[in-house]
Amino acid sequence: MDLELLRTFLELDRNRHFGRTAEALNLTQAAVSSRLQALERQLGVRLFERGRSGMQLTPEGGRLRRHAERIIAAWRMARQDVGGAEAAGQLVIGGSHRLWDVLLQRWLNALRRREAGLALIAEAAAPEHLVRRLLDGTMDVAVMLEAPQIDSLKVDEIGHLELALVATDAALDPAVALDNRFIEVDWGLSFGLDFRRAFPDAAVGMTRVSHARMALELLHANGGSAYLPLSMVNRELDIGLLYRVGDAPVFRRSVFASYAVRTARRESILQSLALISGIDGAGSPGN
CATH class of the missing domain: 1.10.10.10 (Winged helix-like DNA-binding domain superfamily/Winged helix DNA-binding domain)
Known part of the structure; x- marks a missing residue:
């Protein structure tokens, strides 16, 4: 083949x-x-x-x-294993697109710095693809906003995101901020339900995006408002490029790590996940 x-x-x-x-x-x-x-x-x-x-x-x-x-994944891993003779080991990590720009790129950076001898394979993908890779045994650990309910997978809550309504105009109330310049970011079904409960009369946004980074770039280019992680926009808030929308609720989304219940790489997985708690904005489980 x-x-x-x-x-x-x-x-x-x-x-x-x-x-x-x-x-x-x-x-x-x-x-x-x-x-x-x-x-x-x-x-x-x-x-x-x-x-x-x-x-x-x-x-x-x-x-x-x-x-x-x-x-394809097995060939990539075999090539890394055979060709990377100097590596101390290998870890295949994955994360959802929603989290990559917000959190996981910094995790990968930290992991690369700390584990210089470890061969790393990283992939951003949709949750269903990540779960399939975990079940196939071609991925060691995946970080997502969704917790898969599968007996063969161990799921740990490793942190959380705080999503706040921010806008390019100061002193807005939520009703004004959720006008036709509101940018809907796809934070998943749970967020969508919480949002509709908090704002039952809000109109459907004219702009919908899948990634927080896309929304942030749109805000800088065209103005408007969006629900974004505080860890992502703290700098913009500090220097006055963005403003918090008063009285708008802050939504919390848990971050989960999933890996096989029976895995020979459990120690490496747990050591890699421990780095996430040290990343600004990752939060702590249960806090």
């Missing part, structure tokens, strides 16, 4: 678009199509259906995705 065919398949599944996949892989669209056809010939099945709603995985494609992710 040609690994490049599997990589192309996975990238096409992520993008669901030949042009974007070709750009991501630095290929032509014809080359992407040729690789997909070659993989379909080898397997004897169609992997994608193409219709009015765009490209969708067939049931066979969905089953292949799980195997392809495992194969």
Whole structure:
């Protein structure tokens, strides 16, 4: 099996678009199509259906995705293990996109500084992908805002985020701050429910983004308001680029680490997670 065919398949599944996949892989669209056809010939099945709603995985494609992710991850780990003979060990860490800019990049920086001899593989992905990797044994630990309820996974609360309503204009009340310049950040279902309970009459925002960093850049460029982690905006608050919105509630989101109940790397995992408590803004569990 040609690994490049599997990589192309996975990238096409992520993008669901030949042009974007070709750009991501630095290929032509014809080359992407040729690789997909070659993989379909080898397997004897169609992997994608193409219709009015765009490209969708067939049931066979969905089953292949799980195997392809495992194969690529196993090859990456094998290459690191064999080629990284000088490394004292290896740790594969993951985190949700929502947390990467806010917290996990600083965790990775600290881990790299402290464990100079440790081979690290880091990945930001959607929670369902991270859980799948944990269950497959191709990832050692994942940090998310969601706590997976799976018996084979150990879940530890390792910190929390404090999400505050901030705005580019001073002295706003919540009703004004939640106007059509309000930027909705996707902090997950739990936050969405808490937000609607606190602001039942708030209109749906005209702008919705998946990452806190995107919202912060939009605020700097165009003004408005958004719920963002205090740890991310403390500097802007201190120098007057952003302002807290008076009387708006602060929402707390717990941060969880998940790893296999039975893992030979438990000590390395716990040592790596201990670094998070020393990161500004990570909070402490239960506080």
